[in-house]
Amino acid sequence: MKYLGKLFDGLFDRIFVLVVALAFAQLPQIMDLYVAALTGAQHEASIAVKEYEAAANKGGKDLETYIQKHETNSDGDFQETGKVMRNQVRRYENYTTALAAFREAGPFTRWIVFLRHYQQDLLQKIDLKPGVPIHAEGIFYTLLGLLIGVLVYHFVIRLPVQKIFGVKK
Secondary structure, rough: HHHHHHHHHHHHHHHHHHHHHHHHHHHHHHHHHHHHHHHHHHHHHHHHHHHHHHHHHHHOOOOHHHHHHHHHHOOHHHHHHHHHHHHHHHHHHHHHHHHHHHHHHHOHHHHHHHHHOOOOHOOOOOOOOOOOOOOOOHHHHHHHHHHHHHHHHHHHHHHHHHHHHHHOO
16 A cells, blocks of 8 residues: 555656646747737727827827816716726726836746736637747746746645655655
């Protein structure tokens, strides 16, 4: 029975670490697809903002004044339109900031930018087809996944189980 436990532990730890490494290997592709979705969202938002700016310019106003005029109008419909415009401008600015951060980040620091600028709705728009990357960034994240997998297995799974059941390897 002890042999079976060691066999299971030896097999489980390798499978666990491999799964974690393969999950981490997907990160470069996920980030690339996320940037593509972010680029599309930023472009779409820019079209709306340009239309708002053109409408403001027709009336001799800048965009901020135009939005404020809508927000402070006594008609509730215009107030709602002002809120919509304000939110669209804010989204455009957020998307633009995030894209600039991704462009400035190196391949090994993009994950920090991803975590900082992550938006669930954009991530849900990507169509991930898992693969095994063979470029430097993919190898880096795969090795990082191996390391994290070993550490998580050892400290979060193996040691607590050994303490609970009094098993020593």
